[in-house]
């Protein structure tokens with residue numbers, strides 16, 4: 001470890017325990033570790049995207065309001081355009097929302113953010129670097145919401161925000177609808193952010209929660225459905241709240257090219273995206289069955305574009321062996337405990353999945 005820098009006192013103390021995000025680097029590997037979509041765009045779609053980007057007025061700042069993209073999102077989701085906060089990925093939207101929170105909310109005790117574990121790590125990381133306190137409530141044995149513990153945590157801390165990802169990352173499952181609603185009702189003085197990053201791969205969405213409860217916001221992204229490179233995500237929230245959070249946003253946070261690409265993705269390219277999603281969902285059943293047939297392997301039911309797999313052997317062993325053979329998946333062995341033998345495996349094309357199955361099988365002793 002390097003000695004503390006002379007100017008260390010000028011930065012937040014919370015940063016000492018944080019680290020920069022650094023995904024594993026493996027040259028020419030099959031990357032099934034980041035839940036990206038497989039390559040799928042047709043030549044025609046690529047040409048349309050190139051044309052749209054080519055028409056950019058490069059000397060101009062982007063449209064501050066992202067008017068066209070806002071209309072496209074609102075149209076697809078059936079929500080008021082004014083209810084949207086759009087960011088450079090949902091990561092930015094999470095950061096904006098957390099920056100807008102008041103750490104001294106009346107009644108709040110010990111936590112500003114309540115979430116589950118395991119879940120998407122950015123809720124906690126983004127909160128911690130802002131000096132906000134986080135309470136994590138473990139998911140139950142089937143990776144579903146532990147309603148009693150969550151309700152207790154919410155009642156004890158009266159948090160500003162509760163994050164629930166459904167389908168959840170890394171476990172892949174939709175949480176039970178009735179449990180989610182019980183949490184939303186218990187959190188009546190908090191905002192419940194329902195993160196639907198993977199919902200396009202699931203049998204049902206939960207957009208109707210928005211009209212049913214005034215303390216719900218839905219978080220969405222294009223990253224997991226084929227457009228991670230564009231960095232576009234959004235929150236659909238109660239209009240008054242969306243207006244406040246939007247004040248935190250840098251005016252030109254969304255590059256013009258990203259706005260155009262995302263607008264095309266949500267309009268003309270919907271057919272190609274839907275076909276890709278259908279193919280991944282079909283592969284999910286095949287891959288899950290093949291994995292479950294391997295000795296000592298168990299697979300959780302998935303509603304996302306990845307599978308959550310328990311492998312035999314010492315923690316981290318299978319993951320390392322697979323990486324040596326050029327197949328990168330995400331291992332949770334550093335977390336230890338019940339995650340020590342868990343792998344999160346992103347689904348790829350049929351050929352990529354065949355390679356995954358072959359390599360994984362060969363790495364199990």
Ligand SMILES: *Cc1c(COP(=O)(O)O)cnc(C)c1O
Pocket residue numbers: 035088089090091092120165168169195197220221222223224228232233
């Ligand atoms: C990947 C992921 C995101 C982040 O998406 P970006 O839009 O790329 O920032 C958000 N939530 C969950 C649950 C994710 O898995």
